[in-house]
Amino acid sequence: MTSGNSANQNPATNDKRYDAGIQVRREVMGDAFVDAALERNAGSDGEALQKHVTETVWGSVWTRDGLARRDRSLLNIGMLVALRATEELRGHVRGALENGLTRTEITEAIIHASGYCGAPAALSAMKVAQEVLVAELGPLED
Structure with missing residues (x-):
């Protein structure tokens, strides 16, 4: 040993x-x-x-090389939804914004993941993402 x-x-x-x-x-x-x-x-x-x-x-x-940071962030959001790793997701939503993803793209990634990971995982993820999006970008405007 x-x-x-x-x-x-x-x-x-x-x-x-x-x-x-x-x-x-x-x-x-x-x-x-x-x-x-x-x-x-x-x-x-x-x-x-x-x-x-x-x-x-x-x-x-x-x-x-091979993937841009924004693409890695998008993948991370989907994987973290699947894993129901909401605490880790919180930081990666902020990172996704830093890497150029939009509020709409982050939301759509979570909606897309719901079809593969299930509604409970997506709802939990959206709660965390919403907190970060409001903190970083302010409330959603119509």
Whole structure:
């Protein structure tokens, strides 16, 4: 049994992925969101997971060529509806706005997901998205 970095992990590569990941994560989710997540987990068992997610999800997946950030945000909304991950959805709705999605596109993504994920998941997601949209954009105007 080994401890620490395994032989197949290169700490320098992980540092590069972390640096790239933290930059993208901050650009998409905002400094306040990222700082809160990191501070909430600092010195706890969750700290290692935050580092891992920053390296792998943000530093390897979000930095890939092939999809624009707005497309990744759109996909995330659908996946988070399917998973009923409403707390994570809250941050990604803000990120979707930052990445150029419109209020209508976010709403339509949730409506579209309802056909595949079910009404309860979509209703729960829309409640969270509505809170974020009103906070960020103000009430819907006719």
